Structure formats: structure tokens, C-alpha cells
Amino acid sequence: MKLKNTLHLVIGSLIAATSMGALAQGQGAVEVDAFAKRYFTDSSRDLSEGNLFGGTIGYYLTDDVSLGLSYGEYHDIRSENDTGRKNIKGNLASLDATYHFGNLGDALRPFVSAGVAHQNISNVPARTGRDHSTFANLGAGVKYFFTENVFAKAGVDAAYNIDANETEWLAGVGFGVNFGGSSKPAPVVEPAPAVEPVAVAEPEQVIETVRVELDVKFDFDKANVKPESQADIKALADFMNQYPQTTTVVEGHTDARGTDAYNQKLSERRANAVREVLVNQYGVDASRVNAVGYGESRPVADNASDAGRAINRRVEAEVEAQIKQ
Known part of the structure; x- marks a missing residue:
């Protein structure tokens, strides 16, 4: 018994x-x-x-x-x-x-x-x-x-x-x-952040808008940030620490394999994994970084091919700052 x-x-x-x-x-x-x-x-x-x-x-x-x-x-x-x-x-x-x-x-x-x-x-x-x-x-x-x-x-x-x-x-x-725990996937980033200066003319001064973009790729059904992506995430964190008035939204995405509900959760875990690296590893204030997941709803490539699905398994973020010259 x-x-x-x-x-x-x-x-x-x-x-x-x-x-x-x-x-x-x-x-x-x-x-x-x-x-x-x-x-x-x-x-x-x-x-x-x-x-x-x-x-x-x-x-x-x-x-x-x-x-x-x-x-x-x-x-x-x-x-x-x-x-x-x-x-x-x-x-x-x-x-x-x-x-x-x-x-x-x-x-x-x-x-x-x-x-x-x-x-x-x-x-x-x-x-x-x-x-x-x-x-x-x-x-x-x-x-x-x-x-x-x-x-x-x-x-x-x-x-x-x-x-x-x-x-x-x-x-x-x-x-x-x-x-009941909290998965801590390792960071994954492939493309390097791009800095795009845009000159804006004003009377007697020039305001330059500086933008940093982040695109981190993930393996299938994984939310671990790859070691090779650390440098790209650090570059975004350094930019935000240099301009403390900036904020960002980290957006997680998946490919089309799996159910909508599962992919939604997976995209949220991917976004939170990158946010955790920014906050806990590189010192960005937590109140300045939000994380959201969009599941499979926002593809940027064809989900019918392996190459397209690999591009869609991503986390994106963008930060802008205005500099007076």
C-alpha cells in the first residue's frame, strides 16, 4: 500500500x-x-x-x-x-x-x-x-x-x-x-552591429543620429546564445552604456516548424536570453531593456528551405542616439 x-x-x-x-x-x-x-x-x-x-x-x-x-x-x-x-x-x-x-x-x-x-x-x-x-x-x-x-x-x-x-x-x-526554473540559454549572434550615421542640419549646429542594430541567430529548437555572438551583444551594450538615455526592445522570432503556442514560448525565451546577457553580463540597466517574442509571425525569409528557416531563427534589437556636432 x-x-x-x-x-x-x-x-x-x-x-x-x-x-x-x-x-x-x-x-x-x-x-x-x-x-x-x-x-x-x-x-x-x-x-x-x-x-x-x-x-x-x-x-x-x-x-x-x-x-x-x-x-x-x-x-x-x-x-x-x-x-x-x-x-x-x-x-x-x-x-x-x-x-x-x-x-x-x-x-x-x-x-x-x-x-x-x-x-x-x-x-x-x-x-x-x-x-x-x-x-x-x-x-x-x-x-x-x-x-x-x-x-x-x-x-x-x-x-x-x-x-x-x-x-x-x-x-x-x-x-x-x-x-518551475528559469532556462538560461547561451547567447547567439551572427551579423555584427552596424553603425549608420545620419546627419540632420539645424541652425548653427548639426545633430547626428547614430544607430546600432543587432541580429542574433539561433539553432533549431534552441534558446542558447552562442559564444560567437557575445562580441555583437557587447557592442550593443557598450553603445547603450555610452548613451545612458537610450532604451531598446529585444525581439525574439522562430521559424515555422512547431506549433504556434510552442514557437511563441520559444521566441520569448530567445529574447530573454539576449536581454539577460545585456543586463547581467554587460551591465545595462534592466529598466532600459525590454524583451518580447513574436513566435513565427514575422518571417524575413522563406520557411520552405533550411537556409530560410535559419535566417528566421533570430533575435533583433535596435538602439538610436542623437549627438550634437
Whole structure:
């Protein structure tokens, strides 16, 4: 009954999470999953191999580091002692820190983990009452993201029994989602900003309008700003810092592949990614930079070709300042 309640809670969380509009990876995200593991026991307690079923809820402290609390119940384990094949009941609760390799938005993210666990099982021969053991855990595995937030995982854990001075192993798979964080895509810019001086004559003076334009390109279904675009974004930021009266609107766009609703969200994430670089990395005041997304509604090239779609996956911005000569 406990296992059914645990699985119902995890599955319910997965369904509720996938219906939320604020699904996002990264710092502040909550992650839930259900897992099934094969349990390879030590020899001294004379236990057969068995299965562990349960779920995990975790919280991302940073974009790469999460802290997770897991609970699972054992099934199909029996004692292999001469007193007879007794059915073993029990559970395992663990607290683990996990480090994820790669970047937000990657389809594959390998990980390593470490933590502690408490095992509570019954009917172990030659022992009285329930058997309690404390474990130190080390693990490794990989997550595969079907979408930005829905994933499957596989991994192996080594569990060192501190009380018995022995090591046990678990290997398993899982399925889960994460939500509530803020994706931090890396910047992407291709064309360099262009400065276009326009002379405006006035009595006894000349006012020159100086304009800087930004056009940042993105990979398909990505909102990460590419490293090669940093110089172009910095040039726009330097211009705005030089003329503190200026403001700008960062506009995000997508190609036509995908649904309108998905592309709208993707264009907003792209615009916010460039805005974040301007504000957090290059010091432009946040009140001077707005971000909007237009989805696939404003193409500048033909979406029927790969080349045209690549041009449409963009973020644009423009800043003007008037200089008296």
C-alpha cells in the first residue's frame, strides 16, 4: 500500500507538471521522477537479489547541481539462509546531491551523484526485529530529454553499508519531468552591429543620429546564445552604456516548424536570453531593456528551405542616439 501511494504521488506530480505553462530547466527548478531498480545484495546477510520501486523529488540549487530525496520499497527479495526462504519486506530512503554535465537544453546530460541512505528491512535471519542499515551512496548515469522538460534516465549506484562494511549495487531506469526554473540559454549572434550615421542640419549646429542594430541567430529548437555572438551583444551594450538615455526592445522570432503556442514560448525565451546577457553580463540597466517574442509571425525569409528557416531563427534589437556636432 505504501508503494502504491508513493507511485500515485509521483505519477500525479508528473501529470500535473506537464500541464503547467511554466515548465523550465535550470536553477530553481523542481524535478520529480518514478524509478525501478534491480538490487544486487551483499553476501553476509544471505539475501537474494530483488527489485526497488519508488520515486524522487529534487530541487536545482544551480543550473547543474540538484538535491534529491528518494523513497522506494523492496520487492521479490528472500532470505537465502538455512532457516528457509523468508520473504523480505522493507524500504530505502536516500538524500543525494547530483551534478549534471553539459548545458541546459542538451538532449543528453550525463550525471554523477553522492549521498546517504537509510535501509529498513525485516525478516533477516539471525537478527531480531527489523534490520536498519546506513549507506553512503555513489552513482553515475545519463538523462535523455525527449522535450526540454520530459526525460528518461538510466544509472548505476554503489551503496556502501557503513554498519556491515560491505558494498551493494543498484541499477535502474526512471521517467520524470522538471518545472518551475528559469532556462538560461547561451547567447547567439551572427551579423555584427552596424553603425549608420545620419546627419540632420539645424541652425548653427548639426545633430547626428547614430544607430546600432543587432541580429542574433539561433539553432533549431534552441534558446542558447552562442559564444560567437557575445562580441555583437557587447557592442550593443557598450553603445547603450555610452548613451545612458537610450532604451531598446529585444525581439525574439522562430521559424515555422512547431506549433504556434510552442514557437511563441520559444521566441520569448530567445529574447530573454539576449536581454539577460545585456543586463547581467554587460551591465545595462534592466529598466532600459525590454524583451518580447513574436513566435513565427514575422518571417524575413522563406520557411520552405533550411537556409530560410535559419535566417528566421533570430533575435533583433535596435538602439538610436542623437549627438550634437
